[in-house]
Amino acid sequence: MIDFTNLPVRKKTYAGANGSKISVLYNDELYMLKFPAVPTINKEMSYANGCISEYLGCHVFESIGIPVQTTLLGTYTINGKQKIVVACKDFTMDGLVLQDFASLKNTIIDSAHNGYGTELSDIVKTLEEQSAIDPQLLIEWFWDMFIVDAFIGNWDRHNGNWGFLYAPKTDKITLAPIHDSASCLYPQADEEMMQKILADPAEREIRIYDRPLSGIKKNGQKIQYFKFISSLENDDCNKALKRILPKINMNEINKIIDETPFISDLQKNFYKTMLCERKEKILDFSYQKLQKREQSLF
Numbered sequence: 001m002i003d004f005t006n007l008p009v010r011k012k013t014y015a016g017a018n019g020s021k022i023s024v025l026y027n028d029e030l031y032m033l034k035f036p037a038v039p040t041i042n043k044e045m046s047y048a049n050g051c052i053s054e055y056l057g058c059h060v061f062e063s064i065g066i067p068v069q070t071t072l073l074g075t076y077t078i079n080g081k082q083k084i085v086v087a088c089k090d091f092t093m094d095g096l097v098l099q100d101f102a103s104l105k106n107t108i109i110d111s112a113h114n115g116y117g118t119e120l121s122d123i124v125k126t127l128e129e130q131s132a133i134d135p136q137l138l139i140e141w142f143w144d145m146f147i148v149d150a151f152i153g154n155w156d157r158h159n160g161n162w163g164f165l166y167a168p169k170t171d172k173i174t175l176a177p178i179h180d181s182a183s184c185l186y187p188q189a190d191e192e193m194m195q196k197i198l199a200d201p202a203e204r205e206i207r208i209y210d211r212p213l214s215g216i217k218k219n220g221q222k223i224q225y226f227k228f229i230s231s232l233e234n235d236d237c238n239k240a241l242k243r244i245l246p247k248i249n250m251n252e253i254n255k256i257i258d259e260t261p262f263i264s265d266l267q268k269n270f271y272k273t274m275l276c277e278r279k280e281k282i283l284d285f286s287y288q289k290l291q292k293r294e295q296s297l298f
């Protein structure tokens with residue numbers, strides 16, 4: 001167990017609306033410590049499970065082979081109270097600057113909406129028209145992220161929660177590792193709610209087919225992951241589904257969950273069950289539908 005309480009604190013600060021953050025040196029490397037946010041939906045909880053969600057979400061991305069920030073779970077004691085925190089290794093070393101997708105979207109001069117607007121058609125237009133990164137690479141990155149976010153139930157992949165690393169000296173830009181997965185895996189569910197959801201298939205269906213919604217909108221409405229992916233309406237999304245699904249290894253993911261510190265057996269069971277069912281009902285279902293459609297074309 002890592003105790004982050006008495007580490008040297010640095011003056012680097014971080015934005016973001018979901019809870020306090022400080023920077024510390026751990027093993028001579030800079031980390032952003034994220035503290036648990038106050039729950040906004042479930043007022044019964046003393047704090048939301050966002051730190052666990054951040055850790056698990058990032059480890060799922062890693063297990064699929066997508067570059068992601070390094071995350072560690074540990075404790076931090078304030079005023080005699082011990083909190084579970086997640087440490088995210090700062091990837092802006094060597095003078096690299098994190099530029100979010102919203103700022104890239106701002107470079108598209110005739111875009112109808114501002115950088116933080118998450119209408120899918122505007123996002124796609126930016127992916128195609130921007131000149132910082134090979135458009136094909138960027139389109140694939142975006143849709144791979146979309147499929148994994150659907151799997152882990154992330155409702156907050158807005159344009160400030162992914163981006164690029166810019167090197168001012170060389171003017172080079174690369175994709176930043178995945179970060180901010182704190183809004184995946186039902187961070188506002190407490191143990192009582194987890195138990196209720198595990199006991200009742202109808203409760204699970206709502207949380208697989210209907211909720212959470214994506215942070216991205218189509219015609220002004222937040223996208224329903226199941227409806228959108230299973231409609232097979234977007235070819236880049238279909239291609240990402242074909243790329244990502246074979247890389248999801250549930251044994252490996254269950255092992256990650258089993259080895260996660262601080263969480264109860266009930267919580268482990270909850271995460272394993274929801275991921276298993278989200279994979280089957282959203283991704284496997286859509287993949288099979290896609291295969292049938294492709295076979296029928298021959």
Ligand SMILES: Nc1ncnc2c1ncn2[C@@H]1O[C@H](COP(=O)(O)OP(=O)(O)O)[C@@H](O)[C@H]1O
Nearest residue numbers: 014015016017018069088089090091179180182
């Ligand atoms: N690993 C990281 N290294 C450097 N900067 C980061 C890292 N992760 C996030 N950030 C920056 O810190 C901000 C806040 O972090 P984030 O995880 O998005 O918090 P929140 O959950 O409050 O939105 C991000 O918008 C990004 O600019």
Ligand SMILES: [Mg+2]
Nearest residue numbers: 016160161180
């Ligand atoms: Mg954020």
